[in-house]
Amino acid sequence: MTPKPLPSLIAVIDIGTHKTASLLGQIIDGKARMLSFSERRTDGVVKGTVTDLEKLTQCVHEVVNDIERGSGRAVDHVYLSLSGPAAEGERVKGFVAVPAHDGKVTAKDVADAIASAKRLEPPSGRATILYMRQPTMLDNRPVSNPVGMAGKRLEVNFWRVTMEEGNMRMRVGMVNGMSIRVRDFILASHAAACATASDADKQGGVLVIDMGAGTTDWILYYKEHILCAGSIPVGGEHLTNDLSVALRISRETAEDLKLRFGSAMHRDTDVNQTIWKDGDKGVGDQQFNRGTITQVLSLRYQETIEFVRKDVLRRLEAIFPGHAVKLDQNMIPSGVILTGGSASLADAAEAVQLVTGLSARVGVPNFENESLRKPEYAGVVGLMTAAITDAPPPVRRPRGFLAQLKELFRL
Amino acid sequence: MSTPASILLVGLGGAGCSMVTRLSAQLPAEVAVALLDTDARSLPAGTAQTLQLGRAQTRGMGTGGEAALGLASAESEEAGLRRLFAGVPLVVLVTGLGGGTGSGAAPVVAGLAAETGATVLSFATMPFSHEGERRMRQANDATVKLGQKCHGLVVVHNDLLLQQVSPDAPLSESFAAADNWVGGAIRGLASAFAPGALIAVDPAAVRSLLSTPGSPTLFAYGVGEGEGAAMKAARAACDCPLAHAPGAVAKVASLFVYVAGGPAMTSTEAFEAVAAVRTRFGGETSTVLCARIEPALGDRIEVSVLGASLPAPKAPAKPKKGAKAEDPAQPIFEFATEESMRRGLFGGTPMTFIDGQDVDVPAYIRKAVRLPPSP
Structure with a gap:
């Protein structure tokens, strides 16, 4: 399989629980220029899980139609985002003993090690979607390119993302339905990181938390590589739901109050601060205690971040068994970057700082078009960035059933 | 009998x-x-x-x-x-x-x-x-x-x-x-069944209030003490967490209000408390009031509210054996279940467990944090 040249047009689709966004860009000198953008309310996804395929398909078709109409160009392949509990990640390793005749690593040794890592079958019923390269170790020392170096034991590591086969076929089929191929899947948290974290951040170590409506995805970079990633099935909808339950108000009102008066921090001064729903104090207007709103939201927000912190630690402990793993500024000098719709909640960074003890900031995607420079668009912008930087894919995919299946969609 | x-x-x-x-x-x-x-x-x-x-x-x-x-x-x-x-x-x-x-x-x-x-x-x-x-x-x-x-x-x-x-x-x-x-x-x-109430009530009225199986039930309880005890009790009942539980019935058609107090309690006080409770819970169709003097309460007054959403039918139907759930023609008024009570918009979706807790249930409920009072 020869690496395919970068296409001049790239279309990406980010399917979220709340919104589906699509971006079409023209690639000029390795940079994307936006041709068109579309965003629609997602139907048929609850808590990051597809519940109504027909509605979702309809929605995906609509955004694709939008970008085609907006740009006057035909889309023939897309990159799809992958988020939520459906995509499960784990670390896989491959070893090779470097033959002793001169003790230098050859390209074949690396290929053998990679092959041995990929021989590990995913759990039954699941298909491998992505391999993301992690540091290569030569005699337990991380090296960037081992070829030509002297050593005895070569170890390659990958972060492997798998997905239930049926689920993957469903997603691919949804796009194929309009004669469009899925060029690749991109992990949503990786995309968010590509849009907001600098190379220096990734080099030092950074944790990107992408809190969408239905799920909170996170990814941890360490020494330039993806160390691990995960997902918590809690998101912005839970913030809205908590508020709607606590104040006995509709989802729409709760959403509105969340945006206008919500905060990820609860302060004593919020209590007894009365706020009005509409503000005109007319018939049907309701008053609420702002303290109730911030109390409810801060508890949920901070709990979710705490779930992420625990999940990160759990995965790190699985990767480095027997080591006392600590999440601190030494390990993650660039701290936390928050993206996704819920990053816009007031005081979000402060709350994350409080829970994790790491410095935190809200990540705004770096994109030429100003209307997309908002944390909620980090996902879709990042898909474009990731599609450009990751293509041709750094790692060959196995020629199993899936490779053939994917090949079909690709050409 | x-x-x-x-x-x-x-x-x-x-x-x-x-x-x-x-x-x-x-x-x-x-x-x-x-x-x-x-x-x-x-x-x-x-x-x-x-x-x-x-x-x-x-x-x-x-x-x-x-x-x-x-x-x-x-x-x-x-x-x-x-x-x-x-x-x-x-x-x-x-x-x-x-x-x-x-x-x-x-x-x-x-x-x-x-x-x-x-x-x-x-x-x-x-x-x-x-x-x-x-x-x-x-x-x-x-x-x-x-x-x-x-x-x-x-x-x-x-x-x-x-x-x-x-x-x-x-x-x-x-x-x-x-x-x-x-x-x-x-x-x-x-007390509805006991003689000697200040404002007596027909026990049958209480029974008929609850005569429809499966209708949502409201219950609240509050105690007040000292000056203005009746109003304090009524307010406490209005703020009773049982009535504020997520998904609990907000207003009902029929109410049974019970007010008990020490010898100092007057009918006026009792009626004031009932009026306050009615403003909060409804009771437009019928409000059954029962008030009595309990010397043991001293200067305390307690208010209990029991309500049902459906007006009581004229002849309370005796539940027939096994006929309730199977008869499709008969509407079953289901209680607000665990689902809709606490999971709100997520009611009906599969539960999501992290660390053994259903995280769709609001965090403040699971963490048992008392929210500031509403204005």
């Missing part, structure tokens, strides 16, 4: 028995007490009538959390249960759902009591969020089944109990809140 007591307070299962045992000391004479459990150890020999369920099934041990075992145990004691309920007009069933005896036996016990002609009001406690998935599911299923069998169902969330007390208070103190609520309800109901 001569009956030994007008109200039978039944404790079912471990949690139910211990609550009823705690309450039994302070009950009026109109209330008889019965304890039912599979575990022989929860049934102390004393004044209360006791009935051990499922001797053949569990041999005096508990059910070990198996609802199916609880159900079989109750069915095997059918004759004994019918004898127990014979001639009692009002049965108040107190049980803890989530375990085996409560979840399994409660619908059977309530069903049998209703078949013998009693009006059945159930107080069911739901397990703490931290008790995990299985108990929560079991409790959830049981609320639905129990709701179809009894005339009134008040669900008490244990999580709510934790919100009532300061974080460093002993656990016994939070359970005391539940005792107060159930105790208030029972005193209120009992």
Whole structure:
């Protein structure tokens, strides 16, 4: 399989629980220029899980139609985002003993090690979607390119993302339905990181938390590589739901109050601060205690971040068994970057700082078009960035059933 | 029909028995007490009538959390249960759902009591969020089944109990809140049947309030003390966490309001309290008021509110055996279940568990944080 040249047009689709966004860009000198953008309310996804395929398909078709109409160009392949509990990640390793005749690593040794890592079958019923390269170790020392170096034991590591086969076929089929191929899947948290974290951040170590409506995805970079990633099935909808339950108000009102008066921090001064729903104090207007709103939201927000912190630690402990793993500024000098719709909640960074003890900031995607420079668009912008930087894919995919299946969609 | 007591307070299962045992000391004479459990150890020999369920099934041990075992145990004691309920007009069933005896036996016990002609009001406690998935599911299923069998169902969330007390208070103190609520309800109901009330009420009116099985039930309780005690009590009842529980009924058509106070309480005070309660809970169709003087209360006044959403039908239909759930033509008014009560917009979606908690339930409920009062 020869690496395919970068296409001049790239279309990406980010399917979220709340919104589906699509971006079409023209690639000029390795940079994307936006041709068109579309965003629609997602139907048929609850808590990051597809519940109504027909509605979702309809929605995906609509955004694709939008970008085609907006740009006057035909889309023939897309990159799809992958988020939520459906995509499960784990670390896989491959070893090779470097033959002793001169003790230098050859390209074949690396290929053998990679092959041995990929021989590990995913759990039954699941298909491998992505391999993301992690540091290569030569005699337990991380090296960037081992070829030509002297050593005895070569170890390659990958972060492997798998997905239930049926689920993957469903997603691919949804796009194929309009004669469009899925060029690749991109992990949503990786995309968010590509849009907001600098190379220096990734080099030092950074944790990107992408809190969408239905799920909170996170990814941890360490020494330039993806160390691990995960997902918590809690998101912005839970913030809205908590508020709607606590104040006995509709989802729409709760959403509105969340945006206008919500905060990820609860302060004593919020209590007894009365706020009005509409503000005109007319018939049907309701008053609420702002303290109730911030109390409810801060508890949920901070709990979710705490779930992420625990999940990160759990995965790190699985990767480095027997080591006392600590999440601190030494390990993650660039701290936390928050993206996704819920990053816009007031005081979000402060709350994350409080829970994790790491410095935190809200990540705004770096994109030429100003209307997309908002944390909620980090996902879709990042898909474009990731599609450009990751293509041709750094790692060959196995020629199993899936490779053939994917090949079909690709050409 | 001569009956030994007008109200039978039944404790079912471990949690139910211990609550009823705690309450039994302070009950009026109109209330008889019965304890039912599979575990022989929860049934102390004393004044209360006791009935051990499922001797053949569990041999005096508990059910070990198996609802199916609880159900079989109750069915095997059918004759004994019918004898127990014979001639009692009002049965108040107190049980803890989530375990085996409560979840399994409660619908059977309530069903049998209703078949013998009693009006059945159930107080069911739901397990703490931290008790995990299985108990929560079991409790959830049981609320639905129990709701179809009894005339009134008040669900008490244990999580709510934790919100009532300061974080460093002993656990016994939070359970005391539940005792107060159930105790208030029972005193209120009992007084409707006892002579000598300041404002008397026809017991049948209370029964007819609860005559429709499966209609949503509202319950609130409040106590006030000192100056303006009646209004304080009414306000406390309006703020009662049971009525504020997520998904609880906000307004109802028919209300039963019970006001009790020391010798100093006046009718004016009592009516003021009732007016305040009505503003909050409704009661447009009918409000049944009962007020009485209890010298033991001193300068305290207590207010209990019981309500049902549906207007009472003229001739309360006797529940027919096995006919409720199967008859598709007959609408079943389901109780707000665990799903819609606490999971709000996520009601109907599969539960999502992290660290053994259903994270779709609002964080403030699981963490038992008391929210600031509304303005």
